[in-house]
Amino acid sequence: MIWQSEIETMNPSDLQNLQLERLRTTVARVYHRVPFYRKKLDEMGVKPEGIRGLEDVHKLPFTRKSDLRENYPFGLFAVDRKEVVRIHGSSGTKGKPTVVGYTRNDITHWSEIVARAITIAGGRSGDVFHNAYGYGLFTGGLGLHYGAERLGMSVVPVSGGNTPRQVMILEDFRPRGIAGTPSYVLNIAETMEQMGKDPRQTSLEYGIFGAEPWSEEMRKILEAKFNLRALDIYGLSEVMGPGVGMECFERQEGMHVAEDHFYVEVIHPLTGENLPMGEPGELVFTSLTKEAFPILRYRTGDIAFLYPEPCSCGRTHIRMSRIKGRIDDMVIVRGVNVFPSEIESVVMNHPALSPYYQVEVTRAGTLDEIAVFAEVSDSVFKDQGGFNPESDLFRRVRHELKTALRNTLLISTDVTLLAPNTLPRSTGKATRLVDKRHLYEDSGEGLPV
C-alpha cells in the first residue's frame, strides 16, 4: 500500500475544503492563545470568524524571523509549556537561535509527513535507512528519524561527521536509502574515493537531500557517484522541519507540498504581493494543523515558484520548484541578482573542475564584487603533475570558467583555481557564500578598513 495515497490524490476542491477548515481552526487558535497574533489581527481588524474562504488568507499578517527573535524563546507558543514535548531551533549563527516547539500531536503529524515524504522518494518499510543529517536542535536529524521509524524502517542515526565511520557503516549495514545535506553526502563519496573504494558499489538506491540549495548539476554528480536516485526535500524549523515539500521518485521535478498541513503562497519579496503560479518569488507558509507553534504566513526568504500543471505521478498536492537560494544569499552585482546556486551549476558543468566551490563577496566603493574559488579535478591535477596556476591548461580552464560564468550570470567575476582538497568540506550545511562586505568601509576606494 502506498502510504496515505488517499490524502495525496485528493481532488483539489476537497483538499481546499480541508485546508479552509484547518485554516479557520489555526487562526482561532492563535487569536485566542498567542498575544502577538491577537494584537496583530486586532490592528488589522481581522476576526477569526472573518476567514470564510481560502482567499481570506491574504487578510492575515505576515510572520517574520525577527518576530520569532523578539519573542525568544517561547513567546509565540500557543500551548502551556508543559504540553511541549520537543523544542528545536535554527542554527542561530547570527545571535540567538529561533526556537520552535511541538506537542505530542505535532510530533505525530510531523512523523507522518516525513514517513510519507520518504515513501514519495521511493523508500519502503523494512529498508535500512542511513540518516546522515545532524541530530540536535537542527530539525533534519530527528525529523527524518521519527518519519523513518514511523514508516517502519531500520533507521541508522549516524548524524553528520566522522566520515570514515560512515563509510564503514554504509558498507556493512547495506542501507537502501540515505538522507543528508547534498554537500555532506558528496563529502562521503569523496572520502570513499580517497580510501580507494567505489561509491557505486554501495547498496544505496535513493538519496533524500535537502537543508541547503543545490543544483541539477549536483544531482547528476551525486546520482553518478553513488548510482542512486537523488531527490529533493524541503523544510524549515519555523514551519515544521523537513517534509514540508518532497520531490517524487516518479517525476523528479518539483517537490509536492504537504498541503493537508501547510498552505503555500509565493509573494514578491519587496511588495509582499501574491504572484501568479509559475512566477518565482518568496515562499510563504501557513501551518494548518500545528498546536504548539502555529504560524501565519511565514516569510521564508527562500526563492522558488509553484508549478501550474499537475504532476504525472497522480498526486494532486501542488509542486514547488527547487529553491534558487535564500534572499539573504543573493548578491547584487552591477544591478544583476546572483545566487550561489547559479554559480554552482556553471562550476559543476566544467569537466576539469571538481564539485567544490566557494563564492566570496567583497565591496569596491559602493559596488559589490564576486570572486569564485573552484578546485581543479584530481585527474587534471595528476595529469599536470601538480598545481601550476600559470600552466597553459590552468589558464585555459580559468578562462573557460570566467566566460561560462559571464554567459550565465551576465556579469564578470574574478576566478581563482585551487588544488584539489583545498576548500573546507561540509558535514552539514555547506558555506557557499563568504561575505566580506562588512570588512570594507564605504570610503569609495574599496579598501579594507
Ligand code: ADP
Ligand atoms: P536555518 O538554516 O535558518 O538555521 P533550518 O535549519 O530550519 O534553519 O533550515 C531551513 C532553511 O534551509 C530553509 O529556509 C532553506 O533556506 C534551506 N533549505 C531547506 N531545504 C532546502 C532545499 N531542499 N533546497 C534548498 N534550501 C533548503
Ligand code: ZN
Ligand atoms: Zn509527482
